[in-house]
Amino acid sequence: MVEVIEWLKQNGDLKIIDEPLDVILEIPHLAYVEVKKEDSRPLLFTKPVNRAKGIEYDIPVLMNIFASKALTEKIFGRHPDEVAEGIDALLKLKPPKGWKAKLAALPKLFSLKNVFPKRLKFRGECQEIIIPKGEVDLDKLPILTTWSGDGGPFITMGQVYTQSLNGEMQNLGMYRLQQYDKNRLGMHWQIHKDASHFFDQYQKAGKKMPVTVAVGGDPLYIWCGQAPMPHGMFEMLLYGLVRNKNAELVKSITNDIYIPRDVDIVIEGFVDPKLTEIEGPFGDHTGYYTLKEPFPVMEVETITMKKKPVFQATVVGKPPLEDKYMGWATERIFLPMLKPMAPDLIDYNMPENGVFHNLILAKMKTLYKGHAQQFMHAFWGVGQMSFVKHAIFVGEDAPELESFESLTEYILNRLDPQKILITQGIVDQLDHASPEQLVGGKLGVDATGDEVSRGVETALSDSELLKKMQAINSDVIELRQYFTQTKNPVCVVTVTKSKAVFEDIQKLETLQEHIKLLVIVDKTNNDIDNPYMLIWRVVNNIDAQRDILLDPMIIIDGTNKGEIDGYEREWPGDTLCDADVLKGLQAKGLIDIDEVFIHKFGLLES
Numbered sequence: 128m129v130e131v132i133e134w135l136k137q138n139g140d141l142k143i144i145d146e147p148l149d150v151i152l153e154i155p156h157l158a159y160v161e162v163k164k165e166d167s168r169p170l171l172f173t174k175p176v177n178r179a180k181g182i183e184y185d186i187p188v189l190m191n192i193f194a195s196k197a198l199t200e201k202i203f204g205r206h207p208d209e210v211a212e213g214i215d216a217l218l219k220l221k222p223p224k225g226w227k228a229k230l231a232a233l234p235k236l237f238s239l240k241n242v243f244p245k246r247l248k249f250r251g252e253c254q255e256i257i258i259p260k261g262e263v264d265l266d267k268l269p270i271l272t273t274w275s276g277d278g279g280p281f282i283t284m285g286q287v288y289t290q291s292l293n294g295e296m297q298n299l300g301m302y303r304l305q306q307y308d309k310n311r312l313g314m315h316w317q318i319h320k321d322a323s324h325f326f327d328q329y330q331k332a333g334k335k336m337p338v339t340v341a342v343g344g345d346p347l348y349i350w351c352g353q354a355p356m357p358h359g360m361f362e363m364l365l366y367g368l369v370r371n372k373n374a375e376l377v378k379s380i381t382n383d384i385y386i387p388r389d390v391d392i393v394i395e396g397f398v399d400p401k402l403t404e405i406e407g408p409f410g411d412h413t414g415y416y417t418l419k420e421p422f423p424v425m426e427v428e429t430i431t432m433k434k435k436p437v438f439q440a441t442v443v444g445k446p447p448l449e450d451k452y453m454g455w456a457t458e459r460i461f462l463p464m465l466k467p468m469a470p471d472l473i474d475y476n477m478p479e480n481g482v483f484h485n486l487i488l489a490k491m492k493t494l495y496k497g498h499a500q501q502f503m504h505a506f507w508g509v510g511q512m513s514f515v516k517h518a519i520f521v522g523e524d525a526p527e528l529e530s531f532e533s534l535t536e537y538i539l540n541r542l543d544p545q546k547i548l549i550t551q552g553i554v555d556q557l558d559h560a561s562p563e564q565l566v567g568g569k570l571g572v573d574a575t576g577d578e579v580s581r582g583v584e585t586a587l588s589d590s591e592l593l594k595k596m597q598a599i600n601s602d603v604i605e606l607r608q609y610f611t612q613t614k615n616p617v618c619v620v621t622v623t624k625s626k627a628v629f630e631d632i633q634k635l636e637t638l639q640e641h642i643k644l645l646v647i648v649d650k651t652n653n654d655i656d657n658p659y660m661l662i663w664r665v666v667n668n669i670d671a672q673r674d675i676l677l678d679p680m681i682i683i684d685g686t687n688k689g690e691i692d693g694y695e696r697e698w699p700g701d702t703l704c705d706a707d708v709l710k711g712l713q714a715k716g717l718i719d720i721d722e723v724f725i726h727k728f729g730l731l732e733s
């Protein structure tokens with residue numbers, strides 16, 4: 128790919144912002160608002176500043192590279208489904224029989240030679256400028272502070288290159304890095320991730336682990352960094368496969384790790400296994416803060432860069448954001464890789480408001496009793512798919528997985544407490560709902576069969592039902608029913624909790640004839656008329672083992688948890704914008720949003 132800025136000008140409708148804007152909140156808030164718009168564009172900030180530190184940076188900041196599906200497709204050079212078809216064909220490759228078949232297989236085999244990265248013997252463009260250890264100063268990079276509650280500035284689009292202790296395996300992972308000072312970064316590789324496994328090897332051997340972090344270059348490197356490749360497979364193979372061109376790598380100056388020649392900025396250093404430091408808080412892609420926790424520290428040895436580097440960054444927070452588009456490509460491209468372990472899987476979808484690991488919808492062909500349950504266990508047992516908290520399986524006659532209205536109707540017509548599996552497994556390190564970190568509840572819904580026979584016996588209006596509900600529980604404030612045309616309408620109530628939701632829950636037995644599925648959320652920061660954000664909230668906030676009851680009806684407690692619920696961890700806050708920063712950007716004419724927009728995406732407290 129030619130130089131990214133030029134490419135984005137020609138292909139991505141790049142928006143250039145020459146107004147000086149602060150790396151603390153201003154630039155991230157503008158990018159956050161932009162990527163939520165229907166027609167979102169990539170943004171180049173040519174004059175980043177840090178007013179608190181009195182810095183005017185000479186490196187521009189590039190954001191929202193994956194601004195839309197259309198742009199993501201252009202970055203790949205074709206639709207992700209086409210990439211998936213190529214992978215599928217390779218996975219099904221059989222030794223050709225006969226000369227005709229051999230000839231037909233040749234293009235596929237030749238394209239494979241482009242998969243393996245090439246190690247170049249010379250220096251790369253990313254090493255045009257070399258800053259020696261004594262002169263390293265991370266303050267020279269326009270590292271962003273996204274949220275007012277963040278523990279500091281974070282590199283959010285760092286490609287973290289590592290290798291195993293024996294040098295045989297290489298890995299690229301995208302992990303955030305907190306800037307502590309002029310030459311130290313917090314290394315947020317989570318415990319399940321590949322670089323963390325390498326780190327364990329170094330720790331056992333008592334050796335410092337070399338790490339090289341790259342920023343920029345071909346945007347496909349970024350996507351590869353977040354792709355859930357199986358352990359031991361270098362993500363640069365995927366790069367070669369997508370581009371049909373070998374990745375060209377050069378050796379880091381101070382260690383043996385190879386990085387793409389054309390990245391913009393390279394930070395080399397090592398992680399001392401004996402040292403950790405508090406990392407966070409950080410407003411994360413769940414839309415919640417991840418709280419302070421000790422993580423390894425990277426000490427920087429040298430920084431190299433192109434003569435005219437660009438600093439790439441992203442904002443994570445409440446959906447929809449840039450990771451929606453990266454995740455969409457991942458979902459499509461990894462479908463063929465899921466099929467060998469679940470051959471009757473037709474398709475799957477990870478809705479962005481389920482922030483990927485909180486909700487998966489999967490369509491399958493059922494061949495025998497328990498087939499959907501078999502898939503649930505398969506998903507929960509494999510790689511990063513095992514982070515998925517809630518999985519809903521539908522049959523091959525179900526509507527398209529992206530037709531959310533009709534698919535929801537299909538599911539609600541088949542929802543049966545007898546076909547709900549609640550169990551336990553590993554959860555993403557970021558999950559805040561589980562009673563303890565890393566392990567928590569899992570929900571599997573088998574909606575593959577026939578419609579259930581019975582629906583609500585006596586339907587009531589929202590106001591009638593609210594009155595009855597309030598007579599039982601005075602914490603209830605509002606009530607709204609969705610999908611009343613189905614066998615299992617969703618009854619949502621908001622509460623101001625004075626006691627645990629499930630205390631006295633059996634009293635709701637009297638409402639059994641009116642309600643089949645009840646969802647409870649807090650009144651604060653939730654809008655009962657905004658199902659998109661309600662789904663985001665509920666799947667984030669629940670631990671299936673603790674927060675779902677199947678009797679006297681299906682009840683889901685999607686409220687924030689605290690002492691009254693017996694929850695012993697610290698419950699994190701939502702990522703919320705700074706109202707003054709938004710106003711300032713409005714006043715400068717840089718954003719144009721109204722109350723409806725602010726409300727729709729939960730930008731401010733409500």
Ligand SMILES: Cc1cc2nc3c(=O)[nH]c(=O)nc-3n(C[C@H](O)[C@H](O)[C@H](O)COP(=O)(O)O)c2cc1C
Nearest residue numbers: 300301302303315316317320321322352353354355
């Ligand atoms: C924007 C963004 C930020 C991410 N930040 C982190 C992070 O800080 N730590 C982490 O372990 N994973 C993070 N991830 C997820 C990893 O990149 C992803 O799980 C990847 O597959 C890990 O690679 P690995 O399996 O080679 O370790 C992030 C993903 C995205 C899209």
